[in-house]
Amino acid sequence: MQSSIKSISSLSLLVLVLLGFSCQQPKSERQLTGNPKIDKLKLPEGFAVEHLYSPGENDQGSWVAMTFDDKGRMITADQYGFLYRLTIPKVGSDSVKPKVEKMLVGNVEEPQVGMGYAQGLLFAFNSIYVMVNHNPNETFSRGTGLYRIQDLDGDEQYETVTEIRTFTGEPGEHGPHSMKLTPDGSRIVLSAGNHVDVPQMDHYRLPRVWDEDNLFPLIKDPRGHANNRQAPGGWIATIDPEGKDWELVAAGFRNEFDIAYNEVGDLFTYDSDMEWDFGMPWYRPTRINHVTSGAEFGWRTGNAKWSPNYPDNLPAVLNIGQGSPTNVMFGTEATFPAMYRKALYAFDWSFGIIYAVHLTPEGASYSANAEEFISGSPLPLTDGTIGPDGAMYFATGGRRLESDLYRVYYKGNPDDVSALTVEELPTEAKLRRELESFHERNPGPEGLELAWQNLDHEDRFVQYAARVALEHQPLESWREKVSSETNPVKKTQASLALARQGASGDAVDLLNGLMEINYSALSEKEKQDLLRTVEVILYRYEDDVAAVKSDLVAYLSPNFPADDNLLNRSLSVLLTHLDAPDAVEKTLALLQTAEDDKDYQKTFTSSSELVFRNPQYGLDIANMLANVPPAQATYYATVLGGAEKGWTPAMREEYFAWIKNALTEYKGGRSYVGFLDRARKMALASVDPADFEKYDELSGGKLLSASGNDIVEPGIQPEGPGRRWTVDEALAVVDNLGAQDYVRGKAMYQATLCQSCHTMQGEGGIVGPDLTQLGTRFSKKDILEATINPSDVISEQYHATVFELKDGGSVVGRLVNENEEAYFVSQNPFAPDDLRELPKSTVSFTKNSEVSIMLPGLINRLNEEELKDLMAYLMAGGNENHELFQNKSTAER
Numbered sequence: 001m002q003s004s005i006k007s008i009s010s011l012s013l014l015v016l017v018l019l020g021f022s023c024q025q026p027k028s029e030r031q032l033t034g035n036p037k038i039d040k041l042k043l044p045e046g047f048a049v050e051h052l053y054s055p056g057e058n059d060q061g062s063w064v065a066m067t068f069d070d071k072g073r074m075i076t077a078d079q080y081g082f083l084y085r086l087t088i089p090k091v092g093s094d095s096v097k098p099k100v101e102k103m104l105v106g107n108v109e110e111p112q113v114g115m116g117y118a119q120g121l122l123f124a125f126n127s128i129y130v131m132v133n134h135n136p137n138e139t140f141s142r143g144t145g146l147y148r149i150q151d152l153d154g155d156e157q158y159e160t161v162t163e164i165r166t167f168t169g170e171p172g173e174h175g176p177h178s179m180k181l182t183p184d185g186s187r188i189v190l191s192a193g194n195h196v197d198v199p200q201m202d203h204y205r206l207p208r209v210w211d212e213d214n215l216f217p218l219i220k221d222p223r224g225h226a227n228n229r230q231a232p233g234g235w236i237a238t239i240d241p242e243g244k245d246w247e248l249v250a251a252g253f254r255n256e257f258d259i260a261y262n263e264v265g266d267l268f269t270y271d272s273d274m275e276w277d278f279g280m281p282w283y284r285p286t287r288i289n290h291v292t293s294g295a296e297f298g299w300r301t302g303n304a305k306w307s308p309n310y311p312d313n314l315p316a317v318l319n320i321g322q323g324s325p326t327n328v329m330f331g332t333e334a335t336f337p338a339m340y341r342k343a344l345y346a347f348d349w350s351f352g353i354i355y356a357v358h359l360t361p362e363g364a365s366y367s368a369n370a371e372e373f374i375s376g377s378p379l380p381l382t383d384g385t386i387g388p389d390g391a392m393y394f395a396t397g398g399r400r401l402e403s404d405l406y407r408v409y410y411k412g413n414p415d416d417v418s419a420l421t422v423e424e425l426p427t428e429a430k431l432r433r434e435l436e437s438f439h440e441r442n443p444g445p446e447g448l449e450l451a452w453q454n455l456d457h458e459d460r461f462v463q464y465a466a467r468v469a470l471e472h473q474p475l476e477s478w479r480e481k482v483s484s485e486t487n488p489v490k491k492t493q494a495s496l497a498l499a500r501q502g503a504s505g506d507a508v509d510l511l512n513g514l515m516e517i518n519y520s521a522l523s524e525k526e527k528q529d530l531l532r533t534v535e536v537i538l539y540r541y542e543d544d545v546a547a548v549k550s551d552l553v554a555y556l557s558p559n560f561p562a563d564d565n566l567l568n569r570s571l572s573v574l575l576t577h578l579d580a581p582d583a584v585e586k587t588l589a590l591l592q593t594a595e596d597d598k599d600y601q602k603t604f605t606s607s608s609e610l611v612f613r614n615p616q617y618g619l620d621i622a623n624m625l626a627n628v629p630p631a632q633a634t635y636y637a638t639v640l641g642g643a644e645k646g647w648t649p650a651m652r653e654e655y656f657a658w659i660k661n662a663l664t665e666y667k668g669g670r671s672y673v674g675f676l677d678r679a680r681k682m683a684l685a686s687v688d689p690a691d692f693e694k695y696d697e698l699s700g701g702k703l704l705s706a707s708g709n710d711i712v713e714p715g716i717q718p719e720g721p722g723r724r725w726t727v728d729e730a731l732a733v734v735d736n737l738g739a740q741d742y743v744r745g746k747a748m749y750q751a752t753l754c755q756s757c758h759t760m761q762g763e764g765g766i767v768g769p770d771l772t773q774l775g776t777r778f779s780k781k782d783i784l785e786a787t788i789n790p791s792d793v794i795s796e797q798y799h800a801t802v803f804e805l806k807d808g809g810s811v812v813g814r815l816v817n818e819n820e821e822a823y824f825v826s827q828n829p830f831a832p833d834d835l836r837e838l839p840k841s842t843v844s845f846t847k848n849s850e851v852s853i854m855l856p857g858l859i860n861r862l863n864e865e866e867l868k869d870l871m872a873y874l875m876a877g878g879n880e881n882h883e884l885f886q887n888k889s890t891a892e893r
Contacts, residue, residue, distance in 0.1 A: 036850060037051045040378075040849075041375070042372070042374065042802065043374055044340075044374075046410055047410055048409055048411050049374075049407070050409075052096050053086070053098055053100065054404050055084075055397070056397075056402050056403050060084060061078025061080060061397075062079050062403040063383070063397050063403050064078075064118075064119060064383055064395070064398050065119055065121040066121060066383050066385055068385065070123065072387075073086060074088060074098070075121055077116055077119075077121055079118075079399070080116075081114070081116050082103065083115055083130070084100055084101065085101050086099065087099040096407070103158065104158075105159065115130055115142075115147070115149055115158075116130075116140065117133060117134035119133040119175065119178070120177050120178040121179075122178075122180065124181055126150065127148045128150075129146065129148055129188065130146070130147045130148075131146055131177060132147060133175040133177075142161075144169075144176065145164070145165055145166035146243060148162040150162070167196050168199075169195050169196040170229075171196075172195060173193070174196070174255045175192065175195055175196050176190065176192040177193065177256070178191055180258075180261065182261070183265040188239050188240075189237070189267065190236070190238075190239065190259075191234070191256050191257065191258065192234055192235055192236075193255035193256070194226060194253065194254055194255060195226065195229060198232065198251065201247060203246075203248070203441050204247075205250070205439040205468075206232070206249070206250055206251055207294070207468065207471045209501060210232040210251065212231055212300055212304060212539070213231075213312070213536050214306070214539065216573050216642075217638055217639065217642025218303065219302050219678040220302035220303075221276065221671055222673075223670065223671055223674060223709060225274070225276065226301050227301060227302065230301065231300060232299075233252050233253055233300065234255055234256050234299065235249075236248075236259060237249055249267070249291065249293065250293075251295075252295070252299050252313055253297055254271055254272050254274065254284075255325075256271045256272070256325070257328075258325075258329070258383075260328045260330050263342070264422050266366075268288060268289065268344055269289050270347075272325050273322060273323070275669055276669045276670040276671040277668075278620070278624060278668060278672075279667070279672055280629070280631065280634060280671070280672065280675060281631040282304070282305045282635075284299075284601070285319040285320060285321050287317075287320060288316060288317050288320065288344070288357055288370075292314065292364075292461060294464075294468040295313075295464075296312060297314060307566065309525075309566050310532045311463070311529040318357060318369070320346065320355065321610070322351070322607060322610055323348035323351055323605075324348060326348070326349045326382050326398075327382065327394070328344060329345050329385060330345070331356075334392060334410075335391070335414050336390075336414055337410065337415055338416075340356060344356075345373065346370075347381040347382070349382065350614050351610050351614050352376050352377050352379030352614070353381075354373045354374040354375070354381060355370045356370065356372075356373035357369075358370065361420070361429060362426070363426055363428040363429070364426070364428040364462045365429075365461045370604045374394075375810055377802070377849050377850060377851045378401075378791075378850070380399075381394060381395075381396055382394075382397050387407070389409075391407050393405070435447075435454065435462065436465050438473075443472050443473065445473070445477070450466075451466045452466075452490070455470070456489035467493050467496065471497050471501050475498075475502070482498050483509060488517040488530075489526055491517065492526065492529050492533050495537075498510060499541075500536065506541075507541035507545050508544065508545055508548055510533075510537050511548050512551075515548075515551060515555045524567065527567055528567060528570065531570040531574060534574060535574060538574070538578075549578055560575055561586055565596075565597050566600075568632075569632075572586075572587045572590070572636060577642075585651065588651055588655060591658060592633075600631075608621075608625060609827065611828055613851070615851065620669070622828045622829050624668055625828055626828065627665065627666045627667040629668045630666070633658075637662070638679045641679030641681075642679075642682050647686075652691075656699035657698060662676055663703060671709070673710055673711060677708035680701070681708070683695075683699075684699070715747050715750055716744055717751050718862050719866070722861045722863060723860065724860055725857065725859050726788065727788050730784045733867055734784070734871040735780070737871060737872050738884065740885055741865075741869045742872075745870055749870060749874070752859075752861070759771065759772070760877065771878075774875070774877060780871060783874060787857075790852035791852040800848070800851075801814070801815045801825070801846055803825070804844050804846070804847075806843070806844045812849055813827040816835060817835075820840075821839065821840060822839050823838040824837055872884040
């Protein structure tokens with residue numbers, strides 16, 4: 001799961017319940033069951049779903065992990081509590097309610113204790129492996145780590161707990177996660193997020209020489225997330241059944257929650273994004289990764305995440321988009337049609353979508369396309385698996401949310417399909433696997449020749465496997481080959497390997513060797529690889545290369561600027577770091593003219609499709625889409641923030657004016673303002689102290705909060721302290737209003753951004769209807785209920801609509817208009833006039849969304865007096881002469 005669910009302090013979207021745009025709801029074409037837990041789901045044709053159980057209704061918590069034992073019983077875990085064992089009736093039984101028992105560990109001689117707090121479960125080797133993610137406390141003494149519980153006497157109870165290994169770092173939702181059996185059934189593969197230190201391993205397929213390797217001016221997350229986490233981020237390893245032998249497979253993830261093998265033994269995961277970075281040039285969408293041996297995927301803290309272009313990490317096979325990845329699994333054992341048995345299922349917790357990812361072998365890796373297999377709103381997906389009956393089981397919940405267990409099965413007769421075999425894989429895939437055999441323990445010397453032969457292979461995954469195989473060979477067996485190599489591609493890749501494995505004495509020779517390469521004769525990728533290799537050398541051996549820096553500037557500078565955005569990113573970083581005389585001037589010129597690459601990190605799911613699926617994330621996305629930051633220009637602005645030399649006063653003024661404009665004109669993720677402010681402050685640190693105040697004001701310093709993370713809103717702001725208001729508590733406070741403060745009431749209305757979307761007394765936005773008559777139509781209790789629990793009751797005319805498409809996807813938004821041919825759907829509350837035309841011929845079914853776009857608990861920032869003044873302002877329709885006010889300001893009270 002993601003880092004933290006954001007709390008949006010805004011009363012601005014009191015819509016879909018009290019307010020909104022009305023339009024006739026289109027008629028449905030299929031019969032709903034009347035069970036909202038089922039009817040909210042979108043399923044592919046031919047599939048059926050059963051709602052099996054709701055743990056929360058039985059005080060059994062929120063389930064986030066599951067596995068089946070050898071008797072076909074499901075084992076599940078409450079995120080903050082116990083394990084449970086379920087005996088589930090067969091598909092089609094009169095009652096599908098399972099028998100549920102709490103699992104305790106111990107025997108009659110010893111006290112029975114709970115085992116839980118698990119984010120991963122695996123039944124294997126006559127044991128249950130439990131991945132505990134928890135700080136010990138009075139109620140649960142076991143800390144974050146991997147445990148094995150066993151039933152040694154066959155009495156169906158688990159008597160023993162073996163601690164396999166505890167982990168250091170910061171336990172939580174970026175801690176250790178899921179486990180699966182390896183394809184041969186002899187080992188266990190497990191995953192851990194970027195808040196868990198890589199433990200000591202017995203072998204490293206990814207050589208243990210990782211580092212930050214980034215000259216881009218470092219800005220850690222302005223709000224503090226993962227600021228003390230260093231390379232290599234999240235990791236994947238395999239262990240033997242006793243947990244005595246550990247082998248690192250790959251690293252460089254943010255928070256890969258689960259892993260899965262396909263039918264030929266290739267490993268995949270679904271890694272998360274950092275939603276606070278949305279709109280920034282270093283933002284990385286959620287993505288499907290093919291996890292090959294020794295793979296690195298380049299997560300680094302803050303803005304230091306590597307470009308997927310870099311040769312020392314691997315790209316995604318598919319970028320999904322915004323979301324919170326949880327489970328992944330293949331449908332290999334499912335009694336589904338062929339295309340769905342071969343699919344990889346990826347669960348998104350935030351937006352309630354199970355993606356079916358269809359993978360096709362291509363070269364040494366795979367090409368991928370996806371479809372929306374199952375979706376619903378809300379549907380906070382946690383874990384899933386294919387049961388022994390061939391059905392798909394999945395759970396919802398997490399973070400103490402309402403939890404449910406479902407079963408999905410295919411109603412027809414699945415077609416036969418032959419499994420893909422290794423022999424059928426492309427030649428490149430077989431070559432990659434051969435190279436990966438030299439990532440193993442004690443690789444043979446013949447690996448050197450094979451690795452060297454393939455350093456210039458056109459397939460990126462083969463080339464990567466060859467370099468890693470080279471790094472596993474004894475260094476002295478290939479060090480001299482680097483300097484004598486004449487093939488520019490092999491020389492670049494070998495130099496990168498030596499930069500990672502060598503010593504300071506190698507650095508100057510490496511740079512001199514690279515400068516012998518005819519840069520202009522290289523392809524775009526080859527240029528990128530060379531520049532990246534130079535960066536790694538400079539990062540690791542900065543103190544040893546002073547003698548060749550001027551030569552390096554002379555080699556690189558004529559090639560800057562280039563006609564490629566990614567090359568310009570690398571060249572601007574290198575030349576600015578090297579204090580090239582014209583680096584600042586050239587980068588500043590690019591800052592003013594930069595245009596983003598439209599297809600860079602193209603995603604399967606467009607952001608606009610997600611707005612109405614989850615108000616907690618959707619409104620932030622909507623706000624940003626109305627004013628998208630310029631990613632390429634922001635990159636240059638960060639580079640210039642770290643540049644200390646090469647400035648003129650005119651350049652300073654131009655740069656700082658751009659920063660101020662970017663702070664006020666664009667909307668990014670939660671950390672957007674903070675990142676720009678840190679770049680601004682880096683630049684201010686190198687100005688003449690006599691000019692500091694002038695440039696601070698020119699760059700927008702007076703617009704920012706003390707932390708630099710937010711633009712200060714004018715006027716009175718909530719003082720708090722707030723609380724998690726309930727309807728009864730809030731109603732007791734506002735029940736008797738009188739002599740309220742009009743000025744503060746209006747300020748609370750503005751501070752919570754109501755005015756940005758709604759009109760009151762002729763002022764405000766037009767996203768929602770006029771609120772002037774709100775108090776004449778609704779009671780205080782009505783307003784509080786709609787504000788605190790907006791999804792409990794949604795008026796028929798204010799529902800968002802789910803359009804299920806014939807191609808398997810769905811669209812969610814407000815139906816604004818329709819004609820005989822099409823629906824016209826608004827998907828962004830901040831750009832309500834941007835309508836998507838949806839041909840009716842593509843729509844198979846329509847239904848109401850059960851989730852209000854308004855975030856619950858929007859008044860939680862306010863203290864009692866602020867809440868009373870806001871309610872008075874709403875009830876008075878903004879009329880300062882209303883009897884609820886005494887017409888005096890806060891300062892006079």
